[in-house]
Structure formats: C-alpha cells, structure tokens
Amino acid sequence: MSTLTEPTLRIVFFEGETASHWPGETLFETMSVLLGKGYALTRPQPGGRVSPHDRGETVWLGQFEGAVVPEPMDRADRARFLDVSGMPAEAVAEKVEARRGEAKAVEHGLWKPWFPVIDYDRCTNCMQCLSFCLFGVYGVDEQQKIQAQNLDQCKTNCPACSRVCPEAAIMFPKYKSGPINGDQVSDADLNREKMKIDISALLGGDVYDMLRTRSERAKSRFSKERDSDKALAERQKCLTKLAQLTADVPREVLMSLPSPEEIARKAEEARQRAARHLGQMPEA
Amino acid sequence: MSAPRILYCHCNYAQVVPRETKEAVLRHLCSGGAAFEAVADLCEMSARKDGALQRLADPNGGGVRIAACFPRAVKWLFASAGAPLTSDRVEVLNMRVQPAQEIVEALGRPELRPNLPSGKETTESSPS
Numbered sequence: 001m002s003t004l005t006e007p008t009l010r011i012v013f014f015e016g017e018t019a020s021h022w023p024g025e026t027l028f029e030t031m032s033v034l035l036g037k038g039y040a041l042t043r044p045q046p047g048g049r050v051s052p053h054d055r056g057e058t059v060w061l062g063q064f065e066g067a068v069v070p071e072p073m074d075r076a077d078r079a080r081f082l083d084v085s086g087m088p089a090e091a092v093a094e095k096v097e098a099r100r101g102e103a104k105a106v107e108h109g110l111w112k113p114w115f116p117v118i119d120y121d122r123c124t125n126c127m128q129c130l131s132f133c134l135f136g137v138y139g140v141d142e143q144q145k146i147q148a149q150n151l152d153q154c155k156t157n158c159p160a161c162s163r164v165c166p167e168a169a170i171m172f173p174k175y176k177s178g179p180i181n182g183d184q185v186s187d188a189d190l191n192r193e194k195m196k197i198d199i200s201a202l203l204g205g206d207v208y209d210m211l212r213t214r215s216e217r218a219k220s221r222f223s224k225e226r227d228s229d230k231a232l233a234e235r236q237k238c239l240t241k242l243a244q245l246t247a248d249v250p251r252e253v254l255m256s257l258p259s260p261e262e263i264a265r266k267a268e269e270a271r272q273r274a275a276r277h278l279g280q281m282p283e284a
Numbered sequence: 285m286s287a288p289r290i291l292y293c294h295c296n297y298a299q300v301v302p303r304e305t306k307e308a309v310l311r312h313l314c315s316g317g318a319a320f321e322a323v324a325d326l327c328e329m330s331a332r333k334d335g336a337l338q339r340l341a342d343p344n345g346g347g348v349r350i351a352a353c354f355p356r357a358v359k360w361l362f363a364s365a366g367a368p369l370t371s372d373r374v375e376v377l378n379m380r381v382q383p384a385q386e387i388v389e390a391l392g393r394p395e396l397r398p399n400l401p402s403g404k405e406t407t408e409s410s411p412s
C-alpha cells in the first residue's frame with residue numbers, strides 16, 4: 001500500500017511579519033486548486049504557531065513581495081518557505097507540485113479512497129463480512145475484533161459487503177444513499193430485504209447457474225457457431241443482468257470475479273478464517 | 285472559552301457533496317479572518333492513517349467544528365485511523381444535506397453543539 005504510507009506535504013498560508021495578507025478571493029482560488037490536487041491546508045492566525053507536520057514537509061506559502069523570504073529555522077523542522085507573490089492559483093499549484101516532487105512526497109489521487117468503514121457502535125463481531133469478502137479486505141486485530149485492513153484491495157464503488165452485514169454496521173462514506181453513506185440507520189433499513197443481497201450471488205452460485213443455463217441453451221441452438229468470443233459476450237450479458245438484479249454492484253466487479261473453482265476455494269478459506277476467529281474451529 | 289477550531293473537508297474524490305455547497309462554505313472561510321484547516325479528503329487521510337488526524341481531532345479549548353458529511357461516517361473515519369474524536373466536543377456540519385447558508389451560520393456560532401452519535405442509534409421506522 002505504498003501510496004498510503006508515503007510522506008505528504010502540509011501547506012500553510014503564511015501572512016504577517018514579512019508576508020502580506022492573502023485577499024479572500026485569492027485565498028479561495030488558490031486553496032480550491034490545491035485541495036483539488038489532494039493537499040491538506042492550514043490557514044493559521046496571522047503570526048500564529050503551527051506544529052510540525054508528522055509525516056513530511058511543511059510548505060509555507062507567502063506573498064513576500066520583495067521582502068526577505070525566511071530560511072527554514074531548522075532543517076529538521078522540514079519547513080520550506082515559497083514566495084508566491086502575485087501568482088495565479090494554477091502557478092502556485094505548479095510550484096507546490098514541483099516542491100512535492102523534490103520532497104518525494106506522495107502524489108494524491110492515484111487511488112480513489114473507497115473502502116468499508118465499520119461502525120463499532122453497531123458491529124457485533126459476527127464475521128459475516130470477513131467470510132463474505134473474497135478480496136481479503138477484512139481481518140481481525142489481536143483481540144479478534146473485526147477490522148477493515150487491506151483497504152486498497154476493496155473494489156471501487158462496490159458496497160456489497162455492507163449488504164451482508166446484519167447490523168448495517170458497514171459504511172462507505174462516498175456511497176450515494178443511506179444508511180451505507182453514514183446516514184442514520186432506521187428500523188426499516190434493518191428489515192428491508194433489498195438492503196441485503198444473496199451471498200451466493202457473489203460467491204458464484206447464482207452467477208454460474210445463470211451462465212450454465214444460458215450457455216446450455218445457446219449450445220443446443222448454436223452449437224456449431226460457438227466460439228470463445230461468443231462465450232465471452234454471453235458471460236458479459238449474463239453478468240450485466242446480474243448487475244441489474246443486484247442494482248449497485250459494479251459490472252467490473254462482477255466481471256473480475258475469478259473462476260468458479262477459485263471462488264469456491266476463496267469462499268471456503270474466508271469461511272474457515274471467520275469460524276476460527278469465532279472460536280468454532282481450531283487453527284489450521 | 286476559546287472558539288471552536290474549524291476543519292473543512294473538500295471530499296475531493298467523489299461527487300457526493302454538492303459543489304455549490306463546498307464552494308460557498310470554503311469561500312466564506314477564506315473571506316473571514318478566522319484560522320481554519322482544509323483537507324482534500326478525510327476518507328483518504330483515514331485510509332492512510334494520516335498522523336495529522338490526531339492533531340485535527342484534538343478538541344483543544346473550544347472543541348472542533350467539522351464541515352464534511354454524515355456525523356456517523358466522520359466519527360468512524362477518525363476512529364479507524366486511530367484518532368478518535370472526543371464525542372462531547374465535536375460538532376459535524378453535513379454538507380451533503382444541509383444548505384450552505386445553514387452551515388455558514390453554524391460556523392459563526394460561538395457555542396459548540398456536539399452531535400456525534402453515541403451507541404447504537406436507530407431511527408423509528410416511518411409508517412409507509
């Protein structure tokens with residue numbers, strides 16, 4: 001998970017002492033561009049103190065307008081002053097980006113932060129999510145408490161595991177609607193069948209049953225014409241249909257499902273891991 | 285008691301927060317004289333367990349006011365990054381559903397109205 005562990009830059013909008021005031025609209029435009037590039041920004045009180053950044057360099061942006069640009073007081077502080085007097089927002093961003101490259105800080109935005117967030121006020125540690133997820137996103141901590149661990153293995157835009165959680169405890173804050181997006185959970189949500197999906201649909205049962213039925217039908221009708229391209233097209237059609245049935249599981253996720261045998265193996269592994277953590281099976 | 289610290293989330297990697305709301309709130313903050321923190325995406329920071337979240341979660345004297353999305357999501361994003369928020373010292377303003385004007389007014393209130401959920405809250409089912 002390298003993009004999640006690399007250092008970052010912290011940007012501070014400096015004013016007071018030798019730097020002049022940031023006019024509101026200039027500040028807004030510059031901040032908007034930098035936020036769009038993934039940076040974390042601080043606008044302190046003029047002359048106010050700023051604690052050192054914990055994982056990387058702090059870059060102070062100032063309108064010095066000919067005044068002396070301060071030198072970093074202490075190299076260990078990892079602070080850097082940039083004079084951006086009169087620069088339009090895009091030019092400021094270019095300068096910051098150049099500094100990011102020199103400082104070997106992470107380039108944001110290469111990964112969409114889509115991952116399950118567990119509401120431990122609701123979670124009962126039942127391990128259904130762990131036994132459901134084929135992609136190894138879930139694990140447990142030393143106290144055998146469920147955790148979302150391998151966040152970048154989560155399939156972007158797929159909220160499927162939140163639908164197998166009996167307590168509606170799994171959120172995807174960037175999901176379109178509640179309660180998956182973090183909105184309050186209602187009694188109706190807990191009882192509503194459409195909140196839930198059939199686990200077997202993603203574990204292969206339904207998908208492959210549909211595929212088999214369709215391909216047997218196709219075989220009998222067009223046995224002579226069949227080729228691998230047609231089979232692929234059929235698989236796509238079938239999976240698109242399934243995607244419609246399950247409403248919001250993205251097609252790419254269904255398309256990237258491994259072979260039935262692989263799915264069966266992973267499902268069994270995940271089930272065993274969950275059972276072990278629930279104390280129902282000895283360690284392998 | 286000092287004024288609440290302000291944290292604004294730009295929700296950069298999704299289109300779930302109305303753009304006009306984000307713009308109006310950020311423009312308001314930039315035109316005022318108060319100090320504030322603005323982050324591109326709290327979800328991304330949570331995923332990277334960014335150490336800055338500890339600093340941002342610190343309620344200090346006057347508590348923290350966070351303009352982002354649903355309080356339940358914000359609470360657990362901080363917690364899962366090892367930077368739990370102090371329940372009774374945090375007010376979350378929800379830019380997904382609250383109008384910009386309401387958020388701007390709330391940002392200027394001297395007193396904090398803590399609203400993080402605690403415990404397993406479930407709203408009554410509405411008769412349908």
Ligand code: SF4
Pocket residue numbers: 118122123124125126127128129130146164165166167168169170
């Ligand atoms: S399925 Fe839900 S309640 Fe069960 S362990 Fe996962 S998050 Fe917790």
Ligand code: SF4
Pocket residue numbers: 173174293294295296301324325326327328352353354357358361
């Ligand atoms: S915390 Fe909410 S507003 Fe911020 S990035 Fe995540 S989903 Fe968007």
